[in-house]
Amino acid sequence: MEVIINQEDGKTYVKLSGRLDTTNASAFQTDIEPLFALEDPDIELDCTDMEYTSSQGLRAFLMLQKSVTSHGGKLVMTNMKPQVREVFDITGFSTIINIK
Amino acid sequence: MTTRIVPIAGKTAEIIETVMASPDVPQDETLRFKIRLSVEEIAENIVNYAYNNGNGFVEITTTLDESGMLTISFKDAGVPFNPLEKEDPDITLSLDERPVGGLGIFICKKMMDSVSYVFEDGCNNFTMKINTRK
Numbered sequence: 348m349e350v351i352i353n354q355e356d357g358k359t360y361v362k363l364s365g366r367l368d369t370t371n372a373s374a375f376q377t378d379i380e381p382l383f384a385l386e387d388p389d390i391e392l393d394c395t396d397m398e399y400t401s402s403q404g405l406r407a408f409l410m411l412q413k414s415v416t417s418h419g420g421k422l423v424m425t426n427m428k429p430q431v432r433e434v435f436d437i438t439g440f441s442t443i444i445n446i447k
Numbered sequence: 448m449t450t451r452i453v454p455i456a457g458k459t460a461e462i463i464e465t466v467m468a469s470p471d472v473p474q475d476e477t478l479r480f481k482i483r484l485s486v487e488e489i490a491e492n493i494v495n496y497a498y499n500n501g502n503g504f505v506e507i508t509t510t511l512d513e514s515g516m517l518t519i520s521f522k523d524a525g526v527p528f529n530p531l532e533k534e535d536p537d538i539t540l541s542l543d544e545r546p547v548g549g550l551g552i553f554i555c556k557k558m559m560d561s562v563s564y565v566f567e568d569g570c571n572n573f574t575m576k577i578n579t580r581k
Contacts, residue, residue, distance in 0.1 A: 369459045369491055399480065401487045402550040409547055416542055430480045437557040438550050439538025 350378040358389045364396035372403035382411060388420030395426040400434060412444050423447055449508045455494050455523075456501025462490035466519055471511040473579045481558040482519070485575055488551035489521055489530075497525025497571065515580035521573045528571060529564045531556075 348371045349364040359382065367375055382390060390411075400408075408424075415422040423445045427435070435441045448469045452458055466472060466486045467479065493505050506522040530552045556562050559575040566572070 369463075369487055399483070401484055401491075402548075402554055403491075405550055406547055409545065412542060413547075430477060434484065434554065437538075438536075438554065439540075439545075442539075443542040443545060 348375050348378075350375065352379075352381060357387070358391065359385060360391050360393065362393045362396070366399040367397065367404035367407075368399060368401045369403055372401070372407065375404070376407050379407065379411060383414045385418065385420065388415045388418050388422065390415060390420070390422045392422070392424045393426060394424050394428070394431065397428065397431055400431055402438075405434070405438060405440060408444060409440070421445075448510075449506060451504055451506045453504035454502045455498070455505050457494070458505075459487065459490045459494045462494070462505060462507060463487050465507055466509060469509040471509040471517060473511075473517070475579070478577070478579055481577065482517070485555040485558045485577075486519065488555045489573055489575070491551060492528075492530060493521060493523050493525070493571075493573075496528065497523045499526075511579065515578060516576055517579050518574060518576050520575075522570050524570050527566050529566070530573065531562065531564050 348367045351362040353360045361382070382388065412422055425447050427446055432446065435444065435446060448471060450465050452461060452465065463483060463486050467483060472479065472482060494501065497503060503523060503525050508520045510518045533552060535553050536549050555575060559577050561576045563574045564572065
């Protein structure tokens with residue numbers, strides 16, 4: 348799983364690539380740690396190249412959403428592949444995380 | 448195909464790749480996604496909770512019958528544990544109320560056509576089935 352974080356005009360763009368699974372979920376958690384520290388989070392997670400996520404990935408996204416909301420910020424996940432989207436749908440995550 | 452892995456401590460990825468490499472598992476990408484995800488959630492449970500020290504075995508069996516039904520079974524001699532006894536998470540809860548975690552088995556149940564569990568001869572047996580010709 349590759350994570351590239353870019354800041355531009357007060358917005359934070361995060362490009363996610365690869366598979367998010369049991370082998371790298373804790374590394375991913377560390378990689379996105381800076382997003383939890385943003386004072387006024389306005390985050391876009393670009394999921395174009397995210398191939399897969401297990402429940403451990405969902406856990407990380409839920410924690411991020413909780414953090415962003417508690418900071419009064421915004422989080423959006425974009426261009427999710429259909430099979431990844433299905434995981435978000437069946438777990439009800441599509442209703443608590445903004446997916447475009 | 449039957450494969451026995453022992454000891455299993457830290458072997459989640461090996462269990463997943465064992466199943467995915469089985470000739471019984473079809474090449475269709477959508478199916479493989481569902482299978483990989485379901486296997487990962489179960490493997491994670493067995494590796495982390497079946498044995499106190501991770502020193503036990505897991506036996507993985509895959510079969511593909513004539514009708515295209517793929518069966519994947521996991522057998523371990525760890526602490527008796529029926530993952531299907533756990534209540535499904537409430538997926539309608541709001542962000543605030545939503546607990547972190549507890550989704551693994553639920554995802555497997557949703558992705559597969561059927562899942563079952565039986566404790567037999569001192570072993571946990573967890574089985575998942577998916578029709579590969581849908």
